[in-house]
Amino acid sequence: MDHRTGDVRPTALASTRDAIVSVRSLSKRYGDVIVLDDLTFTLEEGTVTGFLGPNGAGKTTTLRLLLGLAAPSSGQALVFGHRYQDLDSPVRRVGAVLDVHDLHPARSGREHLRVLALAAGIPDSRVEEALAMVELEAAADRRVRTYSLGMRQRLGLAGALLGEPRLLVLDEPANGLDPAGMQWLRAMLRGFAERGGAVLVSSHVLAEVGQTVDQVLILHRGRLAASGPLDQLTADGQTLEEVYLAITSKVAA
Template identity: 65%
Template sequence: MTFDLEPGTITGFLGPNGAGKSTTLRLLLGLVRPTSGDALVFGRRYAGLDQPARRVGAVLEASDFDPGRSGRNHLRALALAIDIDFGRVEEVLDIVDLGDAAHRRVKTYSLGMRQRLGLAGALLGDPELLLLDEPANGLDPEGVHWLRGLLRQFAKQGRTVLISSHVLAEVAQVVDAVLIIDRGRLVASREMTELTGGDRSLEDLYLELTAKERV
């Protein structure tokens, strides 16, 4: 599977549950080892990138924290590991609007706040590429709206976003392009402009490609 992501765009990574979206992201990030072949991002293995956290930011699960640590200290622990000063921690806390809750233990956070803290961690290294696995899970409509705005702004700065989801409607409004995978294979890659008629035809395409093979 090979795909290109255009800088300055948001790409949806779509597919049914179990299609391999999460596994693909974990392969790219070197968390999971391929049984054969290699997973490359920016032409190299993630671990082979120079200061990878400054090039790729990722959120894989909604709550990858020590619940007993405060939001601020969680980010500070990561900042120390990627050699970034604590000033940047305050910046990303502002970006995700968690400044007021940063001193509280993560245990007390709502799911939406945890999602935002995860996002703050991904933004810490000021990366060019953001990989988000189902980032809207657990967000209320207001949270989804907020996330959309944040991602648009991020893309507007010439950076790239890949956002996986199995909920088409969640993604259709924000993405510039879509990749559709099914059973571990890339089955379609389209610009949203190619899909005239908006959501409707994305849904048609998705259903056609993912349903056909499953019967």
């Protein structure tokens, strides 16, 4: 950066630091029910963000809106400055795991990944790399209907990593993973962020979140109840669980 051009520096800084995720005044209603109410947050590169909140708070809905699987009632949910559906090659930019029960039951894990790769113009060699990354090679030729929950999570993660994206959007990926899988996931997410990626990961496993993320968003009844760096939220010696329970036990008027 040219330090002599002091006047234009803020603009340059803003453009090089474009948010990977930008959610602005996002609201979603289903009929008369307001599921998301005026949600605003941004995610920068190099961060792992835990997305927390009670059952029904609106986490999955937010992730679905980010991935273009549902339309906002108002506001915006942008990835790399665009709506997901307007991205050129979304699989190469955003890796997502939302519903691991939504996999084709009669396909093998390897076939599942090959179909994804073919659709995205990704070579089969990358399928083998992704299978190895999630340590699913031994089960790769078994039909997905015979997979355990943890194996489905691993397959979902392999699919998300296939296109070497810069953003990972994961809905409760720790659910069903064994301790070794959790440890792997933690290291994978940290490494992903260190290489300049961003991760948005929902979870109810607060102890795990506390070890993995550097910032949190706490959603409560469709509203952002708290957000910020983990070390700031827990600065006065409270655990993440204590902070979370204090926030989410507040009764809305």
